[in-house]
Each structure stands twice: as structure tokens, then as C-alpha cells.
Amino acid sequence: MPKTTDEIIDLLGGADAAARLTQVSTEAVRKWRSAGAIPARHWPAVIAATGLSLADLSGDIAMESETTKPEGATAALVLGDGRVFWGRGFGAHSTGEPAELCFSTGMTGYQETLTDPSFAGQIITFTFPHIGNVGANPEDIEANTSFARGLVINRDITRPSNWRAAEGLAAWCRRMGLPGIAGVDTRALTRTIRDDGPPNALIAYPEDGRFDIPALVERARAWPGLEGMDLAREVSCTQSYEWTETLWDRAHGFGRQNAPKFTVVAVDYGAKRNILRNLASAGCRVIVVPATASAEDILRHQPDGVFLSNGPGDPAATAEYAVAAIRGVLDAGKPLFGICLGHQLLAHTLGAKTYKLARGHRGANQPVQELATGKVEITSQNHGFAVDEASLPDGVTVTHRSLFDGSNEGIACPAKNCFSVQYHPEASPGPSDANHLFRRFVAMMEG
Numbered sequence: 001m002p003k004t005t006d007e008i009i010d011l012l013g014g015a016d017a018a019a020r021l022t023q024v025s026t027e028a029v030r031k032w033r034s035a036g037a038i039p040a041r042h043w044p045a046v047i048a049a050t051g052l053s054l055a056d057l058s059g060d061i062a063m064e065s066e067t068t069k070p071e072g073a074t075a076a077l078v079l080g081d082g083r084v085f086w087g088r089g090f091g092a093h094s095t096g097e098p099a100e101l102c103f104s105t106g107m108t109g110y111q112e113t114l115t116d117p118s119f120a121g122q123i124i125t126f127t128f129p130h131i132g133n134v135g136a137n138p139e140d141i142e143a144n145t146s147f148a149r150g151l152v153i154n155r156d157i158t159r160p161s162n163w164r165a166a167e168g169l170a171a172w173c174r175r176m177g178l179p180g181i182a183g184v185d186t187r188a189l190t191r192t193i194r195d196d197g198p199p200n201a202l203i204a205y206p207e208d209g210r211f212d213i214p215a216l217v218e219r220a221r222a223w224p225g226l227e228g229m230d231l232a233r234e235v236s237c238t239q240s241y242e243w244t245e246t247l248w249d250r251a252h253g254f255g256r257q258n259a260p261k262f263t264v265v266a267v268d269y270g271a272k273r274n275i276l277r278n279l280a281s282a283g284c285r286v287i288v289v290p291a292t293a294s295a296e297d298i299l300r301h302q303p304d305g306v307f308l309s310n311g312p313g314d315p316a317a318t319a320e321y322a323v324a325a326i327r328g329v330l331d332a333g334k335p336l337f338g339i340c341l342g343h344q345l346l347a348h349t350l351g352a353k354t355y356k357l358a359r360g361h362r363g364a365n366q367p368v369q370e371l372a373t374g375k376v377e378i379t380s381q382n383h384g385f386a387v388d389e390a391s392l393p394d395g396v397t398v399t400h401r402s403l404f405d406g407s408n409e410g411i412a413c414p415a416k417n418c419f420s421v422q423y424h425p426e427a428s429p430g431p432s433d434a435n436h437l438f439r440r441f442v443a444m445m446e447g
């Protein structure tokens with residue numbers, strides 16, 4: 001009977017290992033050995049291959065999942081594959097709402113990230129270990145509410161230290177209805193998301209301190225996932241309105257627009273406010289319309305240009321109703337600019353497809369190259385789907401690509417007066433390298 005990790009590895013790596021195992025590779029076992037743990041979903045295969053019992057296994061190799069609550073834990077991050085990460089809860093109590101678990105590498109801007117409506121249906125793991133140290137304020141928000149399903153952080157939140165802080169992050173999360181868990185090994189978690197893809201998960205932070213782990217695992221496991229989900233409709237505004245706030249500066253805070261030159265209709269699939277501010281600051285009167293607006297609803301405002309916003313969920317699902325409206329706008333010859341979900345929806349309208357990325361792009365340090373000039377911009381990103389370049393029809397050019405994984409980051413169709421990018425020129429959070437794209441859109445309207 002093998003007992004040590006080395007013996008198990010020898011056994012699993014043996015000549016006939018493949019015949020006995022369907023899920024476990026030697027490579028995987030090596031990884032577990034360096035991590036000191038076997039992921040729970042592989043226990044059955046390891047047990048079948050080694051003849052060991054669960055009790056035997058927990059000796060030499062630590063088990064990653066603990067169904068009993070350790071001392072001091074008040075919350076659990078439960079994955080659909082059975083893994084449990086215990087920690088300290090903060091923010092709003094929750095009995096556990098299932099979501100996709102993703103990670104963001106941004107080192108600043110947690111409040112903008114948490115209020116970006118594109119995070120609907122997702123729990124955000126912050127890879128930066130100190131989250132909450134500058135507190136929360138009423139200005140750094142991208143929407144009035146948070147549509148995310150929770151946050152996972154490494155260190156406990158410290159007392160806020162910043163002249164703009166109005167309250168602590170935990171109190172703010174409580175008001176936003178956001179459950180949080182601190183004390184998690186976010187590096188280990190990020191590695192598993194990177195290697196195995198984004199798992200289903202939930203944060204349980206129950207008021208009564210009771211955890212029914214098998215039931216929570218089952219709830220997370222049964223969640224259908226983001227693919228096929230139209231979430232834009234759920235986070236969009238329900239009525240049209242005019243947006244007049246301009247960009248923030250230290251001396252004046254946010255500004256108010258006067259004497260705009262152009263009228264832009266912005267379709268709100270889950271728009272971040274800083275996009276609307278950028279449009280207003282670039283000289284556009286901005287009329288925001290709901291995600292389900294038809295071409296007539298949009299064109300009724302006699303826009304000089306139309307903007308398609310970012311937003312959550314699977315672009316293919318939202319495309320089912322958005323494409324008809326966008327096609328109507330293009331047929332009317334209006335200049336059109338799209339960001340993120342807006343980019344993906346424009347691609348669908350032009351006849352292309354989107355697919356789910358193995359590794360989503362989320363953070364404020366993503367290099368993107370403009371193909372025509374070779375110029376590189378460091379960009380802010382938040383997306384889990386991408387445009388399939390092979391499906392782009394003639395007449396549509398690829399303008400930008402990610403320097404991390406080569407995936408598509410921008411397209412243009414000059415004949416139809418439109419362009420779009422997968423990344424976020426409005427930053428918030430992140431660098432403003434790509435800010436000039438708002439002026440490019442205005443130049444199209446001038447032309």
C-alpha cells in the first residue's frame with residue numbers, strides 16, 4: 001500500500017497508470033505535491049488508482065477541502081468541485097449565491113471594480129493582498145449599486161487611511177449587499193483559476209454561523225454558468241435619461257457639461273459612468289437608452305453618433321436582441337463606437353462570433369498593440385469572452401490584439417463608419433493610455 005506522496009506519484013505515473021486513470025495525470029500530481037494538496041475533485045480518481053482511503057490520503061498530502069469549520073472562521077468560499085476556503089466574513093451576510101469566480105490583478109481601484117456592472121454574476125478575487133486600505137468614498141463608483149456577487153481578499157481590512165475616505169470598505173460592502181471573505185490564500189486560488197478556468201463558487205457568510213457544506217457545494221455545482229446568460233438586460237437602466245457629468249479633477253471634482261457639439265445615444269448594457277463622463281467631456285450631449293432599445297428608439301433622438309457600452313454576461317445571448325438595433329443604426333449611416341460588450345455586440349452584428357476565453361482578462365495592466373502603428377497601450381480590462389477573429393467577414397479589420405494571449409482587442413469597419421475595442425479606454429480603474437479613442441469617435445462625427 002503506497003503511503004508517501006512520492007509513492008503515490010510513482011504509482012500514478014507508472015506505465016499502466018493511464019489505463020487505471022481517466023482524470024489524473026502525472027503532471028497534475030507533481031503540481032499537487034508542490035502545492036501540498038490534492039484538489040477535492042480528484043480524490044475519487046486518486047483513491048481508485050491507489051487503493052488508499054480518504055483517511056490514508058489526508059496523512060501525507062493535505063486535503064484541500066475541510067468540511068469542518070476551523071477556529072475563528074466566519075465565512076466560507078465554496079467551489080462547485082468541492083473545495084472549501086475558510087476565512088473571515090465581512091460586508092453583507094449571505095447564505096451563498098452561486099456565481100463564476102474570477103480574479104482581477106488591479107492594484108488600485110477596488111471600488112470602481114466592485115461597482116462595474118460587467119461583474120454581474122461574478123465573485124471577484126483580488127490578487128493584490130491589501131484591499132480596503134483607502135476606504136470607500138461616494139465618488140469612485142461606476143454605478144449606484146454593485147452587481148458583483150462578492151469579493152475574496154487576502155488580508156483583513158485595515159482602518160481606512162485616505163483623505164477621501166467617507167467610510168470603511170466593510171461598511172460600504174454591507175450597504176451594497178456585497179458579501180466578502182478575508183484571510184484566503186488568494187495566490188493559490190488565482191493559480192487554480194488560471195490553470196483550470198473560472199469555477200462556480202459561492203461565499204457563505206451566514207448570520208447564524210452554521211454551514212451545511214455538502215448543500216453549499218451542490219448549490220455552487222448546479223449553477224449553470226455564465227455561458228448563454230443575458231445579464232445586460234438585468235443591469236441596464238429601464239428608462240432613457242440624459243447624462244451631463246464630466247470627468248473628475250482634483251481641484252473641482254466632477255464637472256458639468258456646457259455647450260455640447262454633438263448628440264450621442266449611449267446604449268446601456270451595463271455602462272460604467274466614466275465612459276459617459278468621457279463622452280460628455282469630449283463635447284457630446286449624452287442620451288442613455290436601455291439595452292433593449294430598438295433602432296427607432298435610438299434614432300428618434302437624432303444622434304450624430306451611437307455608443308455601445310460594456311456589460312455583463314455572454315455576448316451571444318445579448319446579441320439575440322441587440323443585433324437588430326445595432327444593424328438599424330449602421331444602416332442609417334451613424335458613426336458607431338463600442339467598448340467591451342459593445343465591441344462584442346458590434347462583431348456579432350457584422351456577422352462574427354464570440355467565444356469564452358480560457359483565461360479572462362481582468363486588471364489594469366493589460367498590454368494591447370495597435371496593428372497599424374505597432375504602438376502599445378497599457379489598458380484596463382474586464383472580460384471573459386472574446387471576438388473570434390476567424391469568423392470576421394471581409395471588410396472588417398482587426399485593429400488591436402492582446403500582447404498577453406494574442407486574442408482580439410479591436411475591430412473596425414470603415415465602410416460602415418464603426419469601430420470598437422475590447423478594452424477600457426475610460427480606465428477607472430487603470431491607465432489612461434487609450435483615452436484618445438473618445439476623440440477618435442468625435443472626429444468621426446465631425447467627418
Ligand SMILES: NC(=O)CC[C@H](N)C(=O)O
Nearest residue numbers: 310311340341383384385
Ligand atoms: N466589461 C465587459 O463589457 C465584459 C463583456 C462580457 N460580459 C465579457 O465578459 O467578455
